[in-house]
Amino acid sequence: MASPAWRPSADLATLRLRAELLQRIRAFFAARGVLEVETPVLSAAAVTQPHLASFATPYSGPGSRHGQTLYLHTSPEFPMKRLLAAGSGCIYQMARVFRDGEAGRRHNPEFTLLEWYRVGFDADRLMDEVTELVTALLAGRLTLEEPERLSYRELFQRHLDLDPHRTSVAELAAGAARHGIPIPPGMPADDADPWLDLLLTQGIEPYLGQGRLTFIHDYPASQAALARLRPGDPPVGERFELYLSGLELANGFHELGDADEQRRRFEAENVARRARGLPVMPLDESLLDALAAGLPDCAGVALGFDRLVMLAAGKDAIQEVMAFPLERA
């Protein structure tokens, strides 16, 4: 970036486009009776997923005589589910979220997520709505064919001729080598998920969503995150992701409402954190209480707004759609 560091790294036309897209998103949800909400950026609890790192900051003041660690949220998911359990009905939020350790051409440690929840929707119906929103926002800017939907298994079979649910680590490693994917040192011998992530990011992602929205659904149970499991052989997570032009754009769930199952997943993630020498995070007991009180059947999705602006503006780097990314913050 050649311009002086005090200047924005996005040009003004792109910043105007950002503002226009924000307005259109709000209009889209207003027309559908989805309520805009705001939830705290700072939280006493934090996400436990080992691959998400929360920023922590000390609070000292009234109510906290000895100082208290607060975490910047990585997504507004937990408090939004508390609102749903409290009877909010369908809700959305434009949230500035924070993820430590993530910076690059497609990542900034601080970015904008559009997150929304639809009561009574399942993953299929929510994918329909994601398609309507993204297609409307990109109309006139990107020519898109009919969207495609592939299961995680179909995706791996089509691109790499591998069954992600049934293949051993050794076979995944051989598959990577066969497709010319460099294998990083220190990959685990007893955990398939990092191998699947490697194959997905290096061998598949660049080809996804070329000229159309590509939805991936039915993830391995080990990657269900906060999605329900659908029994079967094997059981799969009712999770979906959206890709466009090789960019991961959105992640959605048919939301898990079982408080006991959610607690088990949080605790298992903290065990995995401890094993990797990562800090163990305080569980969100308020979320677990809300789930125990009853989360309405719903589906939710988080969409990376900055990446959507990248696609709309035809920019290659996230820094080109933000006024002041990390390097200039």
Place this chain on the structure above:
Amino acid sequence: MANYSTNEFKSGLKIMLDGDPWAVVENEFVKPGKGQAFNRVKVRNLRTNRVLERTFKSGDTVEGADVVDVELQYLYNDGEYWHFMDPQSYEQLTADAAVVGDIAKWLKEEAICQVTLWNGVPLSVAAPNFVVMTIVETDPGVRGDTSGGGGKPATLETGAVVRVPLFVQNGEVIKVDTRTGEYVSRVKE
């Protein structure tokens, strides 16, 4: 040597891979929203110049390579080794044909060259961009032809052969661009 985390990777950083020194050319952070983060890195082998892609788990560390560029004075060639000297410390270093490579023909005694050292030993030698040398052999040109078109071969004092205009004569001193191997101009002694 210090270890470097993938978070410190940037263009030009020298690292050790498979026992060889490499320079980072490009570094891209790749991460699925809910999965393992990787750094996809393009590296250049400082010995062979071969470029390839490697992938690391983000946050992993790699040993740094002790590679530095120094200005050394070329002294002489003994038939097998090229001898250089540090003009400050007078320390002498030698390099073989594998290190000096194609640029040997541009090395004139007493010239200052940039030498890349790995663990204190020469890894590669860069010729100065321009050298000034005497022509030791060239056919007599046609008098009056100053067009520069066509030209003729001329052998320089180091054995290098360059094309020179027809009017340039045996014994004259010329300036050559070593990056292209082309004649630049005559030089008045």
